Amino acid sequence: MFKQIQNWFDERIGLTKVIEEFNGERIPRRGGWAYTLGSLLAFLFTVQVVTGIFLLFYYVPYFPIARNATYFLKHHVVFGNILLGIHLWGAFTMIFVILIHMARVYFSGAYKKPREMQWIAGMVLFSVVVVLGLTGYMLVGNENSWWTINVLTNVASHTPFIGGFIREIARGGTETSVLTMQHIFAVHVWLLPIVVIMFIPIHLFLIRKTGHQGMALEYKNSKISEDDEKRWLKPDGTVPFFPDQFYKDMIVSLVVFAVIYILAVYVGAPIGPMYRPLALNFAPEADWYFLANEEILKYFPGHGLIIFSTFLIPSIGFGILFLLPFIDRTKERSPFKRPAATVLGILFLLLLVYLTLIGGEPKAPATV
Amino acid sequence: MAKSSEESPSRRTFMMVVIGLISTVIGIALAVPILGAVLNPLFRKRDIVWTKLGKISDLNLKPLTPKFVPVYFRVKEGWSVNTLPRQVVVVKQVNGDLLFFSNQCTHLGCPLHWIAARQKFLCPCHGGMFNATGQVVGGPPPRPLYQWVHKFGKDKDTVYIQNKFKDNPKDRGI
Ligand code: HEM
Ligand code: FES
Numbered sequence: 001m002f003k004q005i006q007n008w009f010d011e012r013i014g015l016t017k018v019i020e021e022f023n024g025e026r027i028p029r030r031g032g033w034a035y036t037l038g039s040l041l042a043f044l045f046t047v048q049v050v051t052g053i054f055l056l057f058y059y060v061p062y063f064p065i066a067r068n069a070t071y072f073l074k075h076h077v078v079f080g081n082i083l084l085g086i087h088l089w090g091a092f093t094m095i096f097v098i099l100i101h102m103a104r105v106y107f108s109g110a111y112k113k114p115r116e117m118q119w120i121a122g123m124v125l126f127s128v129v130v131v132l133g134l135t136g137y138m139l140v141g142n143e144n145s146w147w148t149i150n151v152l153t154n155v156a157s158h159t160p161f162i163g164g165f166i167r168e169i170a171r172g173g174t175e176t177s178v179l180t181m182q183h184i185f186a187v188h189v190w191l192l193p194i195v196v197i198m199f200i201p202i203h204l205f206l207i208r209k210t211g212h213q214g215m216a217l218e219y220k221n222s223k224i225s226e227d228d229e230k231r232w233l234k235p236d237g238t239v240p241f242f243p244d245q246f247y248k249d250m251i252v253s254l255v256v257f258a259v260i261y262i263l264a265v266y267v268g269a270p271i272g273p274m275y276r277p278l279a280l281n282f283a284p285e286a287d288w289y290f291l292a293n294e295e296i297l298k299y300f301p302g303h304g305l306i307i308f309s310t311f312l313i314p315s316i317g318f319g320i321l322f323l324l325p326f327i328d329r330t331k332e333r334s335p336f337k338r339p340a341a342t343v344l345g346i347l348f349l350l351l352l353v354y355l356t357l358i359g360g361e362p363k364a365p366a367t368v
Numbered sequence: 369m370a371k372s373s374e375e376s377p378s379r380r381t382f383m384m385v386v387i388g389l390i391s392t393v394i395g396i397a398l399a400v401p402i403l404g405a406v407l408n409p410l411f412r413k414r415d416i417v418w419t420k421l422g423k424i425s426d427l428n429l430k431p432l433t434p435k436f437v438p439v440y441f442r443v444k445e446g447w448s449v450n451t452l453p454r455q456v457v458v459v460k461q462v463n464g465d466l467l468f469f470s471n472q473c474t475h476l477g478c479p480l481h482w483i484a485a486r487q488k489f490l491c492p493c494h495g496g497m498f499n500a501t502g503q504v505v506g507g508p509p510p511r512p513l514y515q516w517v518h519k520f521g522k523d524k525d526t527v528y529i530q531n532k533f534k535d536n537p538k539d540r541g542i
């Protein structure tokens with residue numbers, strides 16, 4: 001029976017061959033576990049889409065109602081708490097894993113020729129995923145959502161020349177209003193997911209075109225010198241994507257999914273109080289992945305300097321990361337053979353962790 | 369029968385120009401209404417209204433002791449009329465003049481807390497500090513507190529507030 005169906009398809013479109021080609025992709029064999037991160041991201045994104053679609057059965061993008069609709073979903077819909085919990089913890093995990101994936105690629109020099117475009121496509125995915133997180137945080141309609149919308153649109157308003165326009169377009173007017181929520185909603189559930197859905201295949205297509213580079217340890221037996229590009233063309237050993245690599249991908253996906261599920265069930269998604277523009281004693285908090293940025297905002301006092309914290313430092317930092325393959329054009333890939341890049345990378349990660357840790361602390365105590 | 373692109377290079381050029389033109393026309397035709405939808409807020413006039421704050425004599429103001437008074441602006445926003453609840457911070461100066469501040473931090477808009485023990489407004493977000501007359505005394509805020517546009521009624525006691533800040537050319541905050 002199964003054989004017949006297969007033959008039916010093969011006679012017409014040669015399906016078996018397509019599948020075999022996809023599954024047979026050769027993957028470097030020594031670092032298999034490190035290469036599961038990309039597939040893990042694709043898996044996590046799928047989970048976000050699936051849970052998100054069903055959150056929409058209840059969610060209403062309207063300021064006074066959004067938070068209560070979310071509350072209803074969590075407390076009165078059967079297993080709604082799990083659905084919402086997976087969506088929240090899945091988002092957190094995705095942002096965390098994307099950073100690890102980037103670090104893996106960075107330290108193994110896998111963004112170098114011929115893989116510059118893989119990195120660029122990856123950076124598009126990274127930016128979109130972070131904005132998805134931020135907009136999701138705004139959609140809950142609680143107090144933090146309200147102040148995050150205000151603060152972030154104000155940050156955007158410091159962009160030179162067009163800042164005021166950006167804020168007004170994002171808010172749908174001068175004030176945060178019903179239109180603001182509607183815009184954020186459209187961006188979070190349609191615009192950005194579609195960008196991700198387009199860019200994951202682009203990313204993967206590019207990777208398959210050049211083949212996986214993997215890490216330097218895949219090339220230990222190579223006789224060609226480190227600074228010759230040819231060295232990085234042929235790994236010492238490879239395995240087929242299916243089932244060898246896919247098997248590892250599945251195990252990692254399962255473990256991470258289990259963690260997300262447990263967090264969803266036992267910690268859940270905090271909903272927080274209804275937004276109150278009149279609040280007198282509320283201290284807004286950003287999500288954890290924004291705290292490093294939040295910390296930078298605490299410095300640079302006064303009119304002349306505000307542009308450093310709101311625009312220059314974030315955008316220059318992002319620009320450097322985005323264009324990394326064109327800035328670092330050396331040929332060595334092993335982290336030990338390019339100590340400057342490795343040390344800079346480690347320092348950057350440490351700085352990020354440090355800023356995140358102190359970013360959560362208000363600089364002046366709210367009540368004394 | 370028309371020649372194929374392989375038979376005639378000029379035919380090939382012609383086809384490519386037509387393909388390019390069609391894409392451009394469709395692209396522009398689609399971009400117009402999309403840009404309209406996105407940029408629409410820039411062409412809307414802001415709905416500015418007066419709303420009553422109340423009588424100053426009812427507030428029992430003491431010099432340099434801010435009073436937070438909520439006001440509710442009824443304004444058109446998009447397709448709906450909404451109530452915007454906002455805080456007016458009324459401060460009586462030593463010479464008796466009144467100031468009507470917004471409780472929004474001028475840095476990025478977080479809600480200020482009045483800390484009586486320190487006689488300061490503190491911002492919970494990035495540590496901005498203002499004194500009772502609205503001047504920046506610490507942290508990142510780039511300018512003094514925003515002041516609401518206001519007017520007194522005939523009785524010289526009732527105050528009306530507009531949903532607009534003074535000296536705010538870029539319409540920040542609110
Ligand atoms: C939704 C986000 C992403 C998905 C689904 C994704 C997916 C993948 C997959 C499946 C692979 C191949 C296996 C592996 O090494 O993991 C990969 C490799 C790669 N990724 Fe990503 N990725 C994402 C984000 C990023 C980001 C943010 C960057 C960097 C800015 C990036 C840069 C790269 C590069 C350069 C490679 C090639 C590595 C090599 O050849 O060894 N990716 N990605
Ligand atoms: S918003 Fe008040 S200090 Fe930044």
